[in-house]
Amino acid sequence: MWRKDVAEYCKTCDRCQKANKTTGKRLGNMIRIQGPRRPWEIVHMDWVTGLPPG
Numbered sequence: 001m002w003r004k005d006v007a008e009y010c011k012t013c014d015r016c017q018k019a020n021k022t023t024g025k026r027l028g029n030m031i032r033i034q035g036p037r038r039p040w041e042i043v044h045m046d047w048v049t050g051l052p053p054g
Helices: 002-012 014-019
Strands: none
Touching: 002 014
C-alpha cells in the first residue's frame, strides 16, 4: 500500500518531476553512421572562450 502512496506523491511533487529523466524528450533509435575512410577526414574541435588572461 505504501508504494501506491509514494507513487502518487511523486506524481504531484515538483522536485520529483524535475529529477525524473523519463519526463524529458524521448530519444530516437540509434542508426549506424559511416565512419571516416582516411585519417583526418573528420576533425572535431572544442572551443573554450571567455577565460581570463593567463
